[in-house]
Each structure stands twice: as C-alpha cells, then as structure tokens.
Amino acid sequence: MSVSATGYDLTPLTPEQIDGKAAGLSEEERRVLLDHGTERPFCGTLLDNKNPGVYFCRLCELPLFSSDSKFDSGTGWPSFFQPFDTDHIRYLDDSSMGMTRTEIRCPRCDSHLGHVFPDGPPPTGQRYCLNSVAMVFRENDG
Numbered sequence: 001m002s003v004s005a006t007g008y009d010l011t012p013l014t015p016e017q018i019d020g021k022a023a024g025l026s027e028e029e030r031r032v033l034l035d036h037g038t039e040r041p042f043c044g045t046l047l048d049n050k051n052p053g054v055y056f057c058r059l060c061e062l063p064l065f066s067s068d069s070k071f072d073s074g075t076g077w078p079s080f081f082q083p084f085d086t087d088h089i090r091y092l093d094d095s096s097m098g099m100t101r102t103e104i105r106c107p108r109c110d111s112h113l114g115h116v117f118p119d120g121p122p123p124t125g126q127r128y129c130l131n132s133v134a135m136v137f138r139e140n141d142g
Contacts, residue, residue, distance in 0.1 A: 004085045005085055005086075006063075006084070006085040006087075006088075008062060008063065008085070008088070009108075010087060010088075010107050010108055011108070012107070012108060012109075012110070013060060013108055013109045013110075017109075018059070018109055018110070021059050021060060021109065022034060022059065025058075025059070028133055029058060029133045029134075032112060032131045032133050032134055033058060033059055033111040033133070033134055034111070034112075035112075036103070037112070038114075038131060039131045039132060040076075041075065041076025041077060042076040043076075043132075044076075044077060045133075046078045046130075046135060046137055047076065047078050047132060049067075049070075049078070050067075050070075051067065051137070051139050052067045052068075052139065052140045053066075053067050053137055053138050053140045054066055054067070054138055054140070055067070055070075055080075055084075055130070055135040055136070056135060057106040057109060057113070057134070057135065057136075058111070058133065058134055058135055059106065059109045059111045060106060060108045060109035061136070062106055062108050062109075063084040063085070064083060064084055064089070064106070064113065064130075064135060065080040065082075065083055065084055065128065065130070065135075066084050067140075069081050069082045071121055073127055073129065075127075075129060077114065077129045077130060077132070078129075078130045078132055078135070079120070079128060079130070080128040080130065081120045081125075081126055081127065082123075082124050083128065087107065088106075088107065089105075089106075089107065089113070089116075089128075090104065090105045090106065090107040091104060091116070092105060101117070102116050102117075103115055104116050104130075111134060112131075113130055113131065113134045113135075114129045114130040114131050114134065115128075115129050116128045116129070117129060
C-alpha cells in the first residue's frame with residue numbers, strides 16, 4: 001500500500017473498482033474525468049465557491065485542494081496555488097490542442113482533473129486550473 005504524507009491510501013484502483021465508481025457519473029462527469037475533456041469556462045458550480053473546506057476527487061474521494069489555496073484567476077475555472085498534498089496530484093505532459101501543457105490527474109483513480117500552469121500567485125507561482133465536475137466540495141465543520 002502506498003500512503004501519502006498526509007496519511008491517505010494512494011494505491012491505484014483496479015479497472016473494476018473505477019468502473020464501479022464511474023457507474024453513477026453523469027455524461028459530463030464521464031466526459032471530463034474518464035475521457036480527459038474540459039468543461040466550458042465560467043459554468044462550473046465550484047468556480048465562485050468561497051466557503052472553507054476541502055475539494056475531493058469526484059470519482060475516488062481523495063482530497064485534492066484546500067479552500068485556503070483557492071484564488072480567483074479570472075480564467076473561468078476554479079484555481080488553486082497548491083495541492084492538499086503534493087502526492088495527491090499526478091503530472092503528465094499534454095501536447096494536445098497544439099500546445100504543451102501539464103495535465104493533472106488523480107494518482108489513485110487516474111481521473112483527469114485539469115492542468116497546472118506556471119502563472120499563479122505567490123508563494124508557489126502555480127495555477128492549478130480544475131474542472132468543477134472533477135471535484136466534490138465538503139465544507140469544514142464549525
């Protein structure tokens with residue numbers, strides 16, 4: 001078993017486990033998470049969320065980002081300057097769309113989350129640009 005620094009199991013899910021979890025996804029969620037699509041800008045339900053809490057992978061519920069690192073990038077997608085745990089994000093080179101970008105995926109279920117760009121705010125200078133449908137938000141208690 002592979003465990004992150006924050007204590008979460010990162011063991012990759014089997015194809016059967018992914019299929020089971022994907023059974024309840026909407027068509028749009030499937031298109032983004034499993035087929036590496038992108039939702040339209042300024043339409044995601046989490047774009048304007050300012051509540052304190054944690055954003056989890058919609059498919060496997062691994063914590064991805066804290067509201068403490070969320071910022072308004074003006075791009076139309078929820079943006080963060082650092083992940084919940086660096087082990088909770090997998091990075092891949094993406095040369096689709098006629099440009100070179102860094103795709104981010106969930107390391108446990110391999111779901112497509114979005115992309116990361118080197119034009120974010122301090123302290124990291126990173127802009128993790130996420131699809132709202134790739135995440136579930138849970139507000140902090142109290």
